[in-house]
Amino acid sequence: MALLELFNLSKRYDQHTIALSDINISVNKGEFIAVIGPSGAGKSTLLRCINRMIEPTNGEVTFDGVDLLHVKRKELRRLRTKIGMIFQHYHLVNRLTVIENVLHGRLGYKSSVVGALGIYTKKEKEQAIQLLRMLGLADQMYKRSDKLSGGQKQRVGIARALIQDPKMLLCDEPIASLDPNASKIIMDYLQKISQSLGITVIVNLHQVDVALQYSDRIIGVSQGQIVYDGTPTDITQEQIHQIYGSDFDDLMVEMNKEKHYAG
Amino acid sequence: MDFENIMKRIAPPSNRPVRVKPMNQSAIVIRLTLLSLVILTIIGFFTYDDTDVGMLEGITATFTNFKVMFTEPHFNHFTFMEGLYQVLVTISLALLTTVIGAVISLMLGLLAAKNLSTPKISNSIKNFVAVVRAVPTVLWVLIFAIAAGLGSVAAVIGMTFHSVGYLIKAYSESFEELDDGVIEVLKASGANWWQIVWQAVIPSSMTYIISWTFLRFEINFSVAVAMGAAAGAGGIGYDLFMASSFYLDLRELGTITFYILVFAILLEIVAIRIKRHINIT
Ligand SMILES: Nc1ncnc2c1ncn2[C@@H]1O[C@H](COP(=O)(O)OP(=O)(O)O)[C@@H](O)[C@H]1O
Numbered sequence A: 001m002a003l004l005e006l007f008n009l010s011k012r013y014d015q016h017t018i019a020l021s022d023i024n025i026s027v028n029k030g031e032f033i034a035v036i037g038p039s040g041a042g043k044s045t046l047l048r049c050i051n052r053m054i055e056p057t058n059g060e061v062t063f064d065g066v067d068l069l070h071v072k073r074k075e076l077r078r079l080r081t082k083i084g085m086i087f088q089h090y091h092l093v094n095r096l097t098v099i100e101n102v103l104h105g106r107l108g109y110k111s112s113v114v115g116a117l118g119i120y121t122k123k124e125k126e127q128a129i130q131l132l133r134m135l136g137l138a139d140q141m142y143k144r145s146d147k148l149s150g151g152q153k154q155r156v157g158i159a160r161a162l163i164q165d166p167k168m169l170l171c172d173e174p175i176a177s178l179d180p181n182a183s184k185i186i187m188d189y190l191q192k193i194s195q196s197l198g199i200t201v202i203v204n205l206h207q208v209d210v211a212l213q214y215s216d217r218i219i220g221v222s223q224g225q226i227v228y229d230g231t232p233t234d235i236t237q238e239q240i241h242q243i244y245g246s247d248f249d250d251l252m253v254e255m256n257k258e259k260h261y262a263g
Numbered sequence B: 001m002d003f004e005n006i007m008k009r010i011a012p013p014s015n016r017p018v019r020v021k022p023m024n025q026s027a028i029v030i031r032l033t034l035l036s037l038v039i040l041t042i043i044g045f046f047t048y049d050d051t052d053v054g055m056l057e058g059i060t061a062t063f064t065n066f067k068v069m070f071t072e073p074h075f076n077h078f079t080f081m082e083g084l085y086q087v088l089v090t091i092s093l094a095l096l097t098t099v100i101g102a103v104i105s106l107m108l109g110l111l112a113a114k115n116l117s118t119p120k121i122s123n124s125i126k127n128f129v130a131v132v133r134a135v136p137t138v139l140w141v142l143i144f145a146i147a148a149g150l151g152s153v154a155a156v157i158g159m160t161f162h163s164v165g166y167l168i169k170a171y172s173e174s175f176e177e178l179d180d181g182v183i184e185v186l187k188a189s190g191a192n193w194w195q196i197v198w199q200a201v202i203p204s205s206m207t208y209i210i211s212w213t214f215l216r217f218e219i220n221f222s223v224a225v226a227m228g229a230a231a232g233a234g235g236i237g238y239d240l241f242m243a244s245s246f247y248l249d250l251r252e253l254g255t256i257t258f259y260i261l262v263f264a265i266l267l268e269i270v271a272i273r274i275k276r277h278i279n280i281t
């Protein structure tokens, strides 16, 4: 059975902005999906509708066999612990240490008081340390998190999501603020997570080349609609052109430039 | 156009002034206001009624008084220890009102912060607090004195009231500075409001909370002195009032000023220390 199913999902912000219309997607466990599309296509809205950070206007979301749009607050909170989120700007609490930020991923499992006081079990702390080791941050553990580089911050973001013990990761442009080197490291980690832990990864990207390189499946979004859903090997130049519309030429120039630097 | 050409164009001096600021309506109003203030000041100087007091005499007399106050202070109506005790009473008044005010403001400040509350609650608290702040502390004390009578109770309530108005604004504005994304991430991971507040909002705003609270403590110290003199709240302010308008004892006035000065400087030093400490960690 599919882990996540979106059925006729729509989101309308106001009279004029229909951010999503009639989205139908079925996602399996362990899939690595790249959502591509021009700025304003509705990629961020799509990700946030999945865990109801934005309330969809219409449609159904089924996650892990549960109808997400009709659950009570408490149940929603429980289901959200099973979905990790990663953002372009990391969103760490700057004044706290790296390991404290990672442990924040456990708050959803705790009662208000225990969580508010920041009381974590020995097992949780050990797990945080292990995750940081795995992500190559063993030396940064007790640093204040604003002392880290962008790539390191994003790895802390990944650790914070993984300590939730998630079934799925939603990543909104995780490499948009990073240089090519750090981007590669992050994408490699996400791929490894999906392959070795069987966690489903849905990642919004605006770099087509990265999407083609890493994903099992590409979903092309344009003006709130899915215009491509298939493997990265099957996608044609025309289809990419269709997804990006008039932005296409800029995109190709950018890709060539990147290749030029890389070579 | 290349760079060299632009540089050359800048070089030759011209006679016409080049305006950098736009000359709009508000600029005109500001200039007219300043101009009328200057005119009023000049008129003021020419219309002083100084028939009974010579300007020079007045100034010398004032300086003589200062000299007596600060070079010949003495103890007459109280001893050194009694004076110390009275300063501590004043400090306690400031401390009490600041601490109670800070606790209340922390809670209401969270509800007043736009990113942690609903627009309706946030706006109503902010508007209410703006009104509270608009009325000076001393006036609040006098208003509460109607119910509680002049004295320490009215002083505590009135000073707390104004502190709350001040600190809610300061706290909620620093809460609002927190990156909205942090709240979004934690919410998306299943954390609830209390957890987000204590694990993200308060740690991020700690520096601001401490410095605003300390600043308010310093304000409350000087207000507490004034309350002792004006509202019968006791402490060194009362001695100040007695020495200046009852005993007319300039030298004791000097002693009291020194007491207040020493403690104000001590507070300042502690404040600097605390700020340095929280900036490091
Ligand atoms: N909070 C909002 N209120 C109103 N319109 C919004 C809001 N968020 C996004 N939109 C609009 O919805 C559309 C999709 O936005 P978004 O999901 O952010 O696209 P993407 O992430 O692909 O750039 C855009 O036209 C955007 O202007």
Ligand SMILES: [Mg+2]
Residues within 6 Å of the ligand: A043, A044, A045
């Ligand atoms: Mg976006």
